[in-house]
Amino acid sequence: MKSSRNSLRGMVYASMFGALTAVGAYITIPLQPVPITLQTLFTNLAGALLGGYLGALSQLVYILLGVMGLPVFAGGKAGVGVLFGPTGGYLIGFVLGAYLMGKMIEMRQQAGFGWIVLALGVGHVVVYGLGIIQLSAVAHLSAAKALAVGVLPFLPGDILKILVAVFLTLKLRDYIKL
Amino acid sequence: MYNNLRQYLPGESPVHRRDPRVKIIAVVALSLITLHTNPVGLALVFVVVAGVILVAQIPPVSLLTTLKPVMPLFILLFLLHLFFTPGTPLPPFPIGLVSITYEGLYQGLFLVGKFLLLVVAASVLTLTTSPSELTMGMERLLRPLRFVGISSHDLAMMLSLALRFMPILLEESSNIKEAQLARGAVFNSGGPLKKARAISSLVIPLSTGIFRRCEELINAMEARGYQPGPRTYLKELTFDPGDYLVLAVVLLITVVAVLL
Numbered sequence: 001m002k003s004s005r006n007s008l009r010g011m012v013y014a015s016m017f018g019a020l021t022a023v024g025a026y027i028t029i030p031l032q033p034v035p036i037t038l039q040t041l042f043t044n045l046a047g048a049l050l051g052g053y054l055g056a057l058s059q060l061v062y063i064l065l066g067v068m069g070l071p072v073f074a075g076g077k078a079g080v081g082v083l084f085g086p087t088g089g090y091l092i093g094f095v096l097g098a099y100l101m102g103k104m105i106e107m108r109q110q111a112g113f114g115w116i117v118l119a120l121g122v123g124h125v126v127v128y129g130l131g132i133i134q135l136s137a138v139a140h141l142s143a144a145k146a147l148a149v150g151v152l153p154f155l156p157g158d159i160l161k162i163l164v165a166v167f168l169t170l171k172l173r174d175y176i177k178l
Numbered sequence: 179m180y181n182n183l184r185q186y187l188p189g190e191s192p193v194h195r196r197d198p199r200v201k202i203i204a205v206v207a208l209s210l211i212t213l214h215t216n217p218v219g220l221a222l223v224f225v226v227v228a229g230v231i232l233v234a235q236i237p238p239v240s241l242l243t244t245l246k247p248v249m250p251l252f253i254l255l256f257l258l259h260l261f262f263t264p265g266t267p268l269p270p271f272p273i274g275l276v277s278i279t280y281e282g283l284y285q286g287l288f289l290v291g292k293f294l295l296l297v298v299a300a301s302v303l304t305l306t307t308s309p310s311e312l313t314m315g316m317e318r319l320l321r322p323l324r325f326v327g328i329s330s331h332d333l334a335m336m337l338s339l340a341l342r343f344m345p346i347l348l349e350e351s352s353n354i355k356e357a358q359l360a361r362g363a364v365f366n367s368g369g370p371l372k373k374a375r376a377i378s379s380l381v382i383p384l385s386t387g388i389f390r391r392c393e394e395l396i397n398a399m400e401a402r403g404y405q406p407g408p409r410t411y412l413k414e415l416t417f418d419p420g421d422y423l424v425l426a427v428v429l430l431i432t433v434v435a436v437l438l
Contacts, residue, residue, distance in 0.1 A: 007406065008400065008406055009396055012339065012392050012395050012396050012399070013392055014336060016339075016340070016343060016392050018336065018340045019339075020347060022340070022344055023347040026348060026351075027355075027380070029376065030366055038377065045381075045385070057328065062340075064337055067316075068304065068312045068337070071244075071247065080202075081293075081296030081299060081300040082297070082300070084209045084296060086251070086255065086293065139255055140285070161377075168378060171378075171382060172386070172389075175385075
């Protein structure tokens, strides 16, 4: 996968996954307590299928699409304000999280179910960590309140999405030629 | 849905004609000031943003549309501060265990005011700058990224690709969703396992279709001799005196806000 760095092939796939992550915000599946969007599913898949470098690049493309003013952030938000606002930490977390997921999966020749679950889980810890830090700092909430507002409602959906992402990674990774 | 993705309102005002780099820098600077300032600084930024909106002749309706999606979170944050800040109770409270304090009201209004200003400032940028100008401005501003091994030329190319493909992906995903519904897929009910299955039935065809498109695009680009790396532009960006003036004003506001 090293050769894909800076190649046309890698660029095209990373921009596709950036666009997919953006479009994912519009595909909603009802679930209790908070309906899930397919957005972070594509963040997971970008890291798992493209590897660390391209996965992170795809998420960077996604963030820049939002910064340019396309309503692609969760709930149809857009603009630099979102990046500096209460929920901006999650967006920065997507880049780092996708990088970590990809790097961990690249460490194994042919990563199995358990290893991919672990990699995606570690990535989510990073996303949540950065998200809560910015949420509590910007909105002046205590860590416990930030956890209650910023993590707990999304946990069931995210666990479901991790499991689906692992299943999809195992299915799709033979179709993608990087 | 496609209309959702376009916010730009073409115009000929001085705000529209500024260099996109200047506008991006101004919005980032004002956003940072907004987040770290006291009420006086916030009022200053508010006056500046309101002035820009007047000069650019942005209809209030388009601003309100951009504010709609962020309102639920902002209302939640306001209520959190309103009810859970200790301090002097506001009459007629406390009623039973419920109490609203002066401090809570002040903090809630101040914070939500900040966040609203952030969103409005960002929408002014995208309402007055075309996507291609923004991509160009972004490309020039992101050149320092080469120090971490990312070429801003490639990034700008990727942004245009993603922009071009987003409407297609939206259409394709809704087509696939309808096709799977016609085959008896259930998206709205059932347990987590059913949901997982429904999501897979959507994402697998979507992804394989996209991988095929990627291959076609790569072949087309290679056939036309596309090389990643530096390229030239039809229209090069240049600062005019007005742009330097705006930069100076932004610098002045920043200095004032830091001193406040």
